[in-house]
Amino acid sequence: MASTIYDIAEKAGVSIATVSRVFNQSSSVSEATRRKVLRVADAVGYHPQAYAQGLARSKSNTIMAVVPVISNYFFMEVLGGIQDKLSEQGYELTIFNVTAGENLFKEVEHVLKRRWAEGYLFISIHLNDDQFLKLKRFNLPITLIDEHYEGFDSVSVDNIQGAYRATKSLIDSGYKKVAMLSALSSSKPIRDRLVGYRKALDESGIEFDPNYVISGTSFYRDGFTEKGGFEAMKHILAMDNPPEACFCASDIQAVGALKAMKDSGKRIPIVGYDDIELAEYIGLSTIRQPMRDMGYFATQSLIERLNNANKAISQTIYSPELIQRTSTF
């Protein structure tokens, strides 16, 4: 059915080498034969196969994004930034999904071994020391997004700092009893944000109360959902000694929290995390993570490394910014 370079060569009356050259701008081919080849190629809709080219060239012209779960606001934005950069270049993007948990590293290893891509973008892939060390040994161009580890190019934001600022802003507004609306406690961002939250309390001489760290009961998407926030806020509002203000671990949870407050007619100031586009429209104070920029920048960094394997390793850490809106008034 589908034609190969041999068919084209035969029909055009040239060698396969010539056909190949026509499709690889680089080499020199006379204008006449180029046109002849192109004509017959066009007629049958021929184009070199990606696989065969990949094998012959020992390179794939592909960048792979390794992502834990796809449908989540954060990834969506980061991917948007990646696409922005990639569309300027000649690379194709493959997205590979891994399931966080037990087999995370196994899945990561597997995809790396298959050598699908020339470069890899790891988005929110949180490994332990041992695993990162093993990863290093693959000696492949990998850049980390939303994570950092010595020896890897990375683009991340300071989660501790962000949570600290969010909490601090609430304390500075005069609230002493500040809760944290949390999510899956084993998730890396939650762990970091909890640290930042506690740091802010400590600094202000407020004692940490574990009862004030509340999450929903459903951990779909690690609890970063409207529902998770809704449940948690319901719980908070029903407490005997309810907090006066609340730091929410993500904007999407804050949306649910807002709803819970509306439903029950009680309202406390909250600040979210992420600054998804929506936040502005619902007046949510939040911590801005430059998600799109992160994707864009990480891709750029990866491409640079692809072109120059000896480039110095760069770890860029964005400093999260507090955006004040109406949810804190």
Place this chain on the structure above:
Amino acid sequence: MASTIYDIAEKAGVSIATVSRVFNQSSSVSEATRRKVLRVADAVGYHPQAYAQGLARSKSNTIMAVVPVISNYFFMEVLGGIQDKLSEQGYELTIFNVTAGENLFKEVEHVLKRRWAEGYLFISIHLNDDQFLKLKRFNLPITLIDEHYEGFDSVSVDNIQGAYRATKSLIDSGYKKVAMLSALSSSKPIRDRLVGYRKALDESGIEFDPNYVISGTSFYRDGFTEKGGFEAMKHILAMDNPPEACFCASDIQAVGALKAMKDSGKRIPIVGYDDIELAEYIGLSTIRQPMRDMGYFATQSLIERLNNANKAISQTIYSPELIQRTSTF
């Protein structure tokens, strides 16, 4: 650096055929040699290369999703559904971005010719008759999502019907002056939804007023943005003879519209389109599109075709459902 099947064969003292067999569960290899091979493969981290396998087998085990723009709520959900299905199967997913506009079809053709994947999922790729016919000639397993065309498997929703229902619900509530908050007028969903909107008006004997079809001025993401909705609603509220109610072409625009209404202290009933998860939390009445299901189901349909090329073509059209919430009261 990276080792090949030859290295493994040599170190294990077997032929490459045997190594290959070990990695292709299918064939019979004695337990002893299997273990021997696996041991040396493990030691050096060997795994067959995707490209070479693809070439040798003449199949890639890959499904490609062809998507216009990635960071958009609709695609995110659809992709989520695709992943759900794919994770049950052994396929890998490649996402390919095409830019809607002039060169859309060229880009589509190009990726098809490269034969990256075994099957293709076209999400919201709206082509004209001529182009669909040409597409058909590729004779490749393609299933259409959010679009349908004779001769292709497809999964879509009836946009006309959805817009009709949304508008009708507003009219049924007693409003005569119903506007449509629109987006890029050349976009396929907008065209369809406009038809549904007009149909509802017609049926109720309400004359269509072009001034009541309003969109924002920024057409990033075809105007399907919070900002687009915000601008449009600002405009609507400032009209001399403002409408009494409004059908919004998407939930995300409705979010912006809600904000505009809040800002100006005026409020009219609105109903959105999509039923993104968020809608429930902001009390937005809307038209539900089963986005996740669509992705899941389309993938299933594609896989079935991959396994049986002669399967009858199926076009499934979901009927959109009206979800009443507080934004219409």
Place this chain on the structure above:
DNA sequence: CTGAAAGCGCTTACAG
């Protein structure tokens, strides 16, 4: 500018 030939790293009948 163009062709013959080797090579990329696998898979898979075909024999044994």
Place this chain on the structure above:
DNA sequence: CTGAAAGCGCTTACAG
């Protein structure tokens, strides 16, 4: 159960 060999569809020195 295992090996030798051909083949998958390209690219790319090497000659000319």
